[in-house]
Amino acid sequence: MDGCVVRLHTVKFKPKIDGSRGDFTAQLIKVDFHELLRTSDAPELVPQVDNTDILCSVVALFDVSLPDVGPQDVHDTVHSHGTHTITLLRRIIWQSQSISVSLNCSVFHPCRSASAWETFCTGLEEFLARARERRAQREAPGDDQQILPTAVGAESLIVGAAAYKLKTLLTGEKVLQLSLMATRKRYRNCGVGRHIIELLKTQSVCGAYDAFLAHADTDAVDSLTMPCSMTKVRDEWTNTTLMSYLPPSTTTGELPTSLHHHRTKSLAAYQQQAVCVTRLVREVKTLREQLELQRREVDTLNNELDKERERRHRVGLFHIGFLATVVCVCHVRPYLR
Structure with missing residues (x-):
């Protein structure tokens, strides 16, 4: 298991509203994109899918779900040193099974140019071109209604993602700060976000910390415990409420x-x-x-x-x-x- 890629468990999600969509299974992967894309022999997150496409899908998901942040700030956050991203990717079984996928390529819009991330923007343009080709293959009429593996890319597999970072304050306290979290619209109301939060509360997955902090929207303040009084991390995002979760201080041992x-x-x-x-x-x-x-x-x-x-x-x-x-x-x- 590589240090920049940690494959976690697989989860089966069921929609809360019956008939809204079928059950689906997702693989959770903890990724350090900053280290992954710098490694020459980096492992594939998904077979036959480029790792850069996964990064583009994650950035696009955050950009669509959090339009006030901006694509460049999203990319800088996800690709920054020390930031880990938990991605949920659909598990697809190809044998004698058809799948239903959809992609609105307009949401993966080209980002504004900036010298600091020209490489990413160039790769994003190539990713958009390949995504359009894959959608054309899926929409092409055929006798059998099966979709080939080459017609499904990262844009069809992404379910949700969360970017977090472990920080040490001047006081010596170690905090886990959740910077970004989003679930794809078609997979909402299935418990994806709640499962990510519960996973981040597990210190065996994310590492030991004294407090779990998150800049939450007004509608999402119930996901964590209480407002936070740590002023050192209050100025990262605007129009949000800084919430905190304090883990149990000690175990029996x-x-x-x-x-x-x-x-x-x-x-x-x-x-x-x-x-x-x-x-x-x-x-x-x-x-x-x-x-x-x-x-x-x-x-x-x-x-x-x-x-x-x-x-x-x-x-x-x-x-x-x-x-x-x-x-x-x-x-x-x-x-x-």
């Missing part, structure tokens, strides 16, 4: 490991806090000792200052008494003669 991991992290955090508190107590004790020492020094200086003042006061009194004595002697001396 993972719960003890998760608890042990949480306990280890909590213990490490507690030890760090204890170290910080111990350092803080030591610093406070040191500051108190320094403050007490400074207080003692201040008291000593104040005592010395008081002693100096008292000494100077005594010296001052002595000088005053001496001067007073001298003055008295000077006044008394004339009378003594």
